[in-house]
Structure formats: structure tokens, C-alpha cells
Amino acid sequence: MRKQRVFAAVIGGGASGMMCAVRAAERYRDRKLVILEKADRVGKKLLVTGNGRCNLSHVGAGAASYHGEGSGELIHLLFRKYHDQAVLSAFRALGLLTHTDSEGRVYPLSNQAASVLDVLRRRLAQLGVEEICSAELQNIQKTAEGYEIAAADRCICAEKVIIATGGKADYAGRESGSRELLRSLGLSMSRLSPSLSPVTVKSELLRSLKGIRASAQVSLIERQRIIKTERGEVQFTENALSGICVFNLSRRGNLGGCELSLNLLPDFSQDQIIAEIDTRLRRDPNAPVSEIFTGMFHKNLGLALIKASGLKPSTPCHHISDKEIKVLCRRLSDWRFDCEENRDFKKSQVTAGGVRLNEIDFHTFESKRHRGLYIIGEALDVDGDCGGYNLQFAFASGLCAGDSL
Ligand SMILES: Cc1cc2nc3c(=O)[nH]c(=O)nc-3n(C[C@H](O)[C@H](O)[C@H](O)COP(=O)(O)OP(=O)(O)OC[C@H]3O[C@@H](n4cnc5c(N)ncnc54)[C@H](O)[C@@H]3O)c2cc1C
Structure with a gap:
């Protein structure tokens, strides 16, 4: 030697x-x-x-x-x-x-x-x-x-x-x-x-959102308590939420049991969201509810929001009840995703x-x-x-x- x-x-x-x-x-x-x-x-x-x-x-x-x-x-x-x-x-x-x-x-x-x-x-x-x-x-x-x-x-x-x-x-x-x-x-x-990595979440809806990006305010929630909030561009992947704002929330190894909450309209109050959705539902009462997000979000994102709110995309707007409108509006400002444990160093x-x-x-x-x-x-x-x-x-x-x- x-x-x-x-x-x-x-x-x-x-x-x-x-x-x-x-x-x-x-x-x-x-x-x-x-x-x-x-x-x-x-x-x-x-x-x-x-x-x-x-x-x-x-x-x-x-x-x-x-x-x-x-x-x-x-x-x-x-x-x-x-x-x-x-x-x-x-x-x-x-x-x-x-x-x-x-x-x-x-x-x-x-x-x-x-x-x-x-x-x-x-x-x-x-x-x-x-x-x-x-x-x-x-x-x-x-x-x-x-x-x-x-x-x-x-x-x-x-x-x-x-x-x-x-x-x-x-x-x-x-x-x-x-x-x-x-x-x-x-x-x-x-x-x-691992830190600064995408956060793997459990959701059937993610597959249809792969590759879509949206501006949002993202909060990490543990036992109904907000741990940290970040704002920026969220990127949807097949099984995870990504983007700088998500990276900055990913630091904890024990993300299992936590949730990520997306607020897709952080500059709107809840009343403003309700007014906006109400106007859109009334604009064309016979149109399917899937069309209300036209001009607002990517088409697939709108569809996923409707499904996440328990609505059928083909339902005509005038069939949507006040209770359903409330759920939909809530989803826009607080769309929850269950996080999986973050142990993958290779993606961090x-x-x-x-x-x-x-x-x-x-x-x-x-x-x-x-x-x-x-x-x-x-x-x-x-x-x-x-x-x-x-x-x-x-x-x-x-x-x-x-x-x-
Ligand atoms: C994809 C990616 C993108 C990133 N982008 C940014 C960015 O834009 N801005 C930013 O601020 N940070 C970024 N980071 C983080 C940043 O790269 C690291 O924090 C930084 O490089 C750490 O510097 P370091 O010298 O401590 O370690 P490293 O840069 O990781 O260097 C450690 C070196 O030690 C070598 N090594 C390890 N063990 C041994 C051993 N036993 N014997 C000999 N050699 C060994 C490794 O091969 C490596 O070359 C990014 C990281 C990744 C993975």
C-alpha cells in the first residue's frame, strides 16, 4: 500500500x-x-x-x-x-x-x-x-x-x-x-x-393529475393542528405532491399520520369562494358541474375537485344542493391528502x-x-x-x- x-x-x-x-x-x-x-x-x-x-x-x-x-x-x-x-x-x-x-x-x-x-x-x-x-x-x-x-x-x-x-x-x-x-x-x-423531497400521499385521484401544476398555499397538518404553511407552485405526480413549497414541508421523517392541505384560492375568503362558485353554477344551470372550473383550473384538476367533493361530474349545475356547494367550496380552500412516511433518501x-x-x-x-x-x-x-x-x-x-x- x-x-x-x-x-x-x-x-x-x-x-x-x-x-x-x-x-x-x-x-x-x-x-x-x-x-x-x-x-x-x-x-x-x-x-x-x-x-x-x-x-x-x-x-x-x-x-x-x-x-x-x-x-x-x-x-x-x-x-x-x-x-x-x-x-x-x-x-x-x-x-x-x-x-x-x-x-x-x-x-x-x-x-x-x-x-x-x-x-x-x-x-x-x-x-x-x-x-x-x-x-x-x-x-x-x-x-x-x-x-x-x-x-x-x-x-x-x-x-x-x-x-x-x-x-x-x-x-x-x-x-x-x-x-x-x-x-x-x-x-x-x-x-x-430525508428533506426537500416530494411527499407521497394516498389518493386515487392523483393519477389523473400527473404533470399538472397549480398555485396554492400548502399546510402540513398533524392532529388537526397546522405545523407549517408554505405558498408556491404545487406539482402533482402519480403518487406524490411536489414543488418547492411541498419540499419545504417535507423535512419530518414521520410524515405518516400527517395531512397536506391545499388551498387553491389563498387570496379568496370563504365567502368570496362561495360567491364565485354560486355565480358559476347559475351562469349555465343545465351544464354539467364539471364545467364550472373552466377558466379557473386545469380541466383535470377541476374534475378531481368535483370527485373529491363526492359529486358526479355529469350532474347538471341546478341539481347541486346548497350543502354540496358548501362541501365543494370547502375543498377549494382545504383539500386534504393523507401523507405517507417519508423514508426515501433517493428522492430527497x-x-x-x-x-x-x-x-x-x-x-x-x-x-x-x-x-x-x-x-x-x-x-x-x-x-x-x-x-x-x-x-x-x-x-x-x-x-x-x-x-x-
Ligand atoms: C438533485 C439535487 C439538487 C439540489 N439543488 C440544490 C440547489 O440548487 N441549491 C442548494 O443550495 N442546494 C441544492 N441541493 C443540496 C446541495 O447539493 C447539498 O446540500 C450540498 O451539495 C452539500 O454539500 P456537501 O459538500 O456537504 O456534500 P456533497 O456536495 O454531497 O459532497 C459530498 C461528497 O463526499 C463524497 N463522499 C461521501 N462519502 C465519502 C467517503 N466515505 N469517502 C470519500 N468521499 C465520500 C461524495 O461522493 C460527495 O462528492 C441539491 C441536492 C440535490 C440532490
């Missing part, structure tokens, strides 16, 4: 690991740094982020958009120095131009995730950071000088080690085993659950849970248990909302650790 001595080894060539390596290599120009990556290339996941556009940050990102025990305090402290503008200026220095959309989401000006990866990789090459790919870290041991790492065909002795192995699902949506590695270091971990963008934050020094990301060992990015018990928050944290934590080695 080949033995190699280095100053620092970054485990995981993803967003946080690459940024950390760039920053550390800029500070320690005469010292050897390596990145160990289990995939055949670094940064593969970056290429699929933001639907290939890479939403790399969010203007004004703050603690309110992050979750995980203790994350509020960590983000508050971290973003004092490594805020969105600091991340963007680090990228600007690498040559990346960006643009920000009306929601505050930041993308590369090229609208290509590859641009983000290219500038990081170019700088890593300039700085002489060695990328060792197809090298999954299997074992790590503490020694008098630092750490001894076994990966692929070599044994690396590093003074400093940065764990940047990400969440449970890897770049290709496959479940990764880095949790065992973290546990082997004696690091305490919180329970992992982020892992909620990870190394507990009381394991690290908030100023440096260094492990309190193992000096010289740093943990950054999604491997930690920090997950953000959809909209560039997760990459913002990955890059910010990478910069902070890189400055602290």
Missing part, C-alpha cells in the same frame, strides 16, 4: 470540501493538500443542483431558513463573516459571474452548474491540490502526528482532516455509507431523515440530521473530541430550506474551516 504524507486531507470532493480545499490551499501554498473522493470525479452532485443551473446561494440567507438542533446559533455566528456576499465574493475571485432572481436565489450568469464546478476545479489545479478519485474513505485512525487514512490503494498521513462527506443520499441519489465512518470516530449523530435533495452540533467548535468547525479534525457541510445536523440555502451553508462552512486549519 502506497504511503503519502500531506498537510491536510479533505474527505469528500463536494461543494463544501472543494471550497474548503481552495481556501486552505490559498493560505498554505507550500503545503500539500489532497481531496479524497469516492466518485470517479469531484463535484458530480453540483452538476445536478438547481436543475442543472446550481442555485448556489440566497441573498440575505439567515438562521430562520435552517433547521437542526443548535443550527440557529451556528448559522448566526457563521454568517456574521461568511454570509451570502462573502460566499459570492469568494466565487467572484474565482472568476464566477452570478445573477440573482426576484426571489433572492443566486445562479451562475451562465445558468450552468458546470460553471461553478469549473471555477473551483481550475483553482484547485492552480494551487496544486491533488484530487484522488474513486477513493472511498474506509478507515481513519488518530496517530501522534495527526490522522492515518485508508482509502483505495493508499494510506495517507495527514496533520489535518476535513470531513465533507455530505448527507445520506449521494450525487446519483444512491444511499451513502459515510454515516458509519462518522460513527466510527465516536461522533454522536442525530437521526437522519438534503439529509436532515447528521453529526450533532455540540460536537464542533462553532468558530472553526473543528471537532471538540478530535483536534485537527473538522466536519463541514451536510454531514452536520444542519439543513436548509429550498432556494440556495444548503449550498450557501456548504460553501460558508468550507470557507470557515479553510480559514481555521
Whole structure:
């Protein structure tokens, strides 16, 4: 087995690991740094982020958009120095131009995730950071000088080690085993659950809605109590509700027993909805009730609403009773779907849970248990909302650790 001595080894060539390596290599120009990556290339996941556009940050990102025990305090402290503008200026220095959309989401000006990866990789090459790919870290041991790492065909002795192995699902949506590695270091971990994923729901009606999108206000309800509400575009799939607003409600692993409620007319009061439906029913009393949503919703969505209200689509409008109108109007503002347990990491963008934050020094990301060992990015018990928050944290934590080695 080949033995190699280095100053620092970054485990995981993803967003946080690459940024950390760039920053550390800029500070320690005469010292050897390596990145160990289990995939055949670094940064593969970056290429699929933001639907290939890479939403790399969010203007004004703050603690309110992050979750995980203790994350509020960590983000508050971290973003004092490594805020969105600091991340963007680090990228600007690498040559990346960006643009920000009306929601505050930041993308590369090229609208290509590859641009983000290219500038990081170019700088890593300039700085002489060695990328060792197809090298999954299997074992790590503490020694008098630092750490001894076994990966692929070599044994690396590093003074400093940065764990940047990400969440449970890897770049290709496959479940990764880095949790065992973290546990082997004696690091305490919180329970992992998928976040930012579609929510599987039980409904016969979904099949006819596949591919349809609708603006809505969506609430997550547990035992008749609203847990969280989001507004945006809901996408219907064969067996799930999807879209950014649903993603942001998907964080809990134990969604079984919860409901999602769709309000398809969030800007209408219940009285306004009743008045609107009443007018539509009266407009053509002999027409089938299935036609009242013409000009309002996608045809299949209207049909599904009628069926969900227990009505037959062919019933003439004038046959609909006051009681049935009330049920239909209620459905428009509160259409309930029973959620299934959310355990599918492969469909999730982020892992909620990870190394507990009381394991690290908030100023440096260094492990309190193992000096010289740093943990950054999604491997930690920090997950953000959809909209560039997760990459913002990955890059910010990478910069902070890189400055602290
Ligand atoms: C489809 C999709 C779209 C997304 N879009 C966005 C978006 O637009 N904006 C946003 O903010 N966030 C987005 N995210 C989330 C974001 O990509 C992650 O939060 C972020 O990449 C986390 O960075 P990281 O460096 O911690 O981990 P990762 O980027 O996941 O990198 C971890 C790396 O470590 C490697 N690795 C793991 N275990 C080992 C091991 N034992 N040995 C060696 N290497 C190992 C992995 O192969 C991987 O390359 C998206 C996620 C997905 C899946």
C-alpha cells in the first residue's frame, strides 16, 4: 500500500470540501493538500443542483431558513463573516459571474452548474491540490502526528482532516455509507431523515393529475393542528405532491399520520369562494358541474375537485344542493391528502440530521473530541430550506474551516 504524507486531507470532493480545499490551499501554498473522493470525479452532485443551473446561494440567507438542533446559533455566528456576499465574493475571485432572481436565489450568469464546478476545479489545479478519485474513505485512525487514512490503494498521513462527506443520499441519489465512518470516530449523530423531497400521499385521484401544476398555499397538518404553511407552485405526480413549497414541508421523517392541505384560492375568503362558485353554477344551470372550473383550473384538476367533493361530474349545475356547494367550496380552500412516511433518501435533495452540533467548535468547525479534525457541510445536523440555502451553508462552512486549519 502506497504511503503519502500531506498537510491536510479533505474527505469528500463536494461543494463544501472543494471550497474548503481552495481556501486552505490559498493560505498554505507550500503545503500539500489532497481531496479524497469516492466518485470517479469531484463535484458530480453540483452538476445536478438547481436543475442543472446550481442555485448556489440566497441573498440575505439567515438562521430562520435552517433547521437542526443548535443550527440557529451556528448559522448566526457563521454568517456574521461568511454570509451570502462573502460566499459570492469568494466565487467572484474565482472568476464566477452570478445573477440573482426576484426571489433572492443566486445562479451562475451562465445558468450552468458546470460553471461553478469549473471555477473551483481550475483553482484547485492552480494551487496544486491533488484530487484522488474513486477513493472511498474506509478507515481513519488518530496517530501522534495527526490522522492515518485508508482509502483505495493508499494510506495517507495527514496533520489535518476535513470531513465533507455530505448527507445520506449521494450525487446519483444512491444511499451513502459515510454515516458509519462518522460513527466510527465516536461522533454522536442525530437521526437522519430525508428533506426537500416530494411527499407521497394516498389518493386515487392523483393519477389523473400527473404533470399538472397549480398555485396554492400548502399546510402540513398533524392532529388537526397546522405545523407549517408554505405558498408556491404545487406539482402533482402519480403518487406524490411536489414543488418547492411541498419540499419545504417535507423535512419530518414521520410524515405518516400527517395531512397536506391545499388551498387553491389563498387570496379568496370563504365567502368570496362561495360567491364565485354560486355565480358559476347559475351562469349555465343545465351544464354539467364539471364545467364550472373552466377558466379557473386545469380541466383535470377541476374534475378531481368535483370527485373529491363526492359529486358526479355529469350532474347538471341546478341539481347541486346548497350543502354540496358548501362541501365543494370547502375543498377549494382545504383539500386534504393523507401523507405517507417519508423514508426515501433517493428522492430527497438534503439529509436532515447528521453529526450533532455540540460536537464542533462553532468558530472553526473543528471537532471538540478530535483536534485537527473538522466536519463541514451536510454531514452536520444542519439543513436548509429550498432556494440556495444548503449550498450557501456548504460553501460558508468550507470557507470557515479553510480559514481555521
Ligand atoms: C438533485 C439535487 C439538487 C439540489 N439543488 C440544490 C440547489 O440548487 N441549491 C442548494 O443550495 N442546494 C441544492 N441541493 C443540496 C446541495 O447539493 C447539498 O446540500 C450540498 O451539495 C452539500 O454539500 P456537501 O459538500 O456537504 O456534500 P456533497 O456536495 O454531497 O459532497 C459530498 C461528497 O463526499 C463524497 N463522499 C461521501 N462519502 C465519502 C467517503 N466515505 N469517502 C470519500 N468521499 C465520500 C461524495 O461522493 C460527495 O462528492 C441539491 C441536492 C440535490 C440532490
